[in-house]
Amino acid sequence: MAPYEPATAGRSLRSDARRNRARILAAAEQVFAAKGPAASTEEIARRAGVGVGTVFRHFPTKEALLQAILGDLAARLAADTESLARDGDPATAFFTFFTSMVERSTSTKTVIDLLAEADIPITLAKPVETLRRTIEDLLEGAQRAGSVRADVRSAEVIALLIGVCQAALYADWAPDLQDRTLAIVFDGLRPSR
Template identity: 70%
Template sequence: MASYEPAPAGRPQPTPAGRPLRADARRNRTRILEAAEAVFAAKGSAASTEEIAQQAGVGIGTVFRHFPTKEALLQAIIGAQAARLADDIEGLLRGGDPATALFTFFTGMTERAARTKTVIDLLAEAGIDISVSKPVHGLRRAIEDLLTNAQDAGTVRKDVSAPEVIALLVGVCQATVHTAWDRDVMNRTLAIVFDGLRPRP
């Protein structure tokens, strides 16, 4: 983030580790993360702290109090994305259509990878390697359940197993992160992948 600088001495310091945040502080932290994701997606590496604070409706000091460095903010964005990903897949397992839930998850994961491309690139520049394979492999059991449900519903081939689905998912997400795909290319790529997963006539 071009204008992100360490918080000067006069700014409030981060909450000490282990101390729970007050409700208003939690709300501010959530707003800052949501605003940062949106600003990075729109502005790329040119995003500024001022823009993030303005979109979040907080002062710049509040941003630095929660995230005293650019890397802390970027890593928190990745963490929030991983938490939402886990929530999404659990929601699909509980209430999604078994016939389409796997495809919905695959599409959502790819879209998330595209939205966090700038964040991952900036972390890489700072020497912090973020791999999309780690959160995907962490959800292996849930992905297996989505796959089984889709196969039982007749929308995925019976000879497909979880390792193949995970390999395809990681590959597409990595390509999304490291290649400047537009939305049309992403949609066509997903259509080809999904066609390969579906049963043959």
Template identity: 60%
Template sequence: MPKPLRADARRNRERILDVAEAVFDAKGTRASTEDVASGAGVGIGTVFRHFPTKTDLLKAIIGRGVERMAAQIQVLVDEGDPATAFFEFFTRMVAEASSKKTVVDLLGEAAEDLRADKPIGVWRSAIEALLAKAQDAGAVRADVQPPEVLALLLGTCQAAVSAGWDERLRDRTLAIVFDGLRARGPQP
């Protein structure tokens, strides 16, 4: 069990993560740890004390993102309209991808590693619940499965990032994707 951090070390760690998230969102995974240290107002040694490698820092950022998204999805599962919450979630993810490069990295990890013992397993469970509720409400085709949803999310988010979609193109593209997901007529 790791030794608890002092209050100032906890603050530094959180500030590093906040700045790193902004830096990597703006510059993608090619951003440097020096950029992060400078933005956080700490030395590079402080960054490496908390995150020995750039990969460790990226994993921490992705972990925070997974937890945030899982919480947002859970609110939609618990409180959202079953007929619209699934589409709201999908739209939110693509909108974030348009402005945040790390969302695509996160989705890539989700597609590669869906074990329930990791935070991404919680995220996947929430997506499954959203999908099931939408299908029960007759809003999404009964033959759509979670791996297909993740594939569509990843592909759409990657396209939004690489092509620099504006809001109008994003909305038109999502309308086409959603048309393919929507239930038609009686469900089996």
């Protein structure tokens, strides 16, 4: 999947500029995941193999770079989630998605930031809305299949995701603790037998 690119004023990038932009985004995602938003632009440029000026030509501010990373992540998550909703078994796809989000969050806080984003910049509105809509689709499919309680709403699912993802990231859960915790959460989401 191509990196998320917000609308530019009717201009397209040359192929070398597109490659540089993609390398900058990949490097920035790794650096920010490891060091947080205080990471330096110089380190991102070094990791991407470009000059700092190239970074600033594509992203005039660090905030613009962070938004581009979030947009790229939202687009990837939305595409993965749409594929799961379309091709997965409705009875298990919701739980597969939830587990995948927790696993992704343990490697980067960006997933949590994206889920918790309340004041979405206009450049991120479409991919974030697509992700949220697809979460609702997965939830509704699981409810129709009888694997999730009918009274669960998407706002509650997102609240649970944020909480579990934050705990997994900040407490550095071992895999067995993550599995046991998810089993308890999933038991609470399933209908009573």
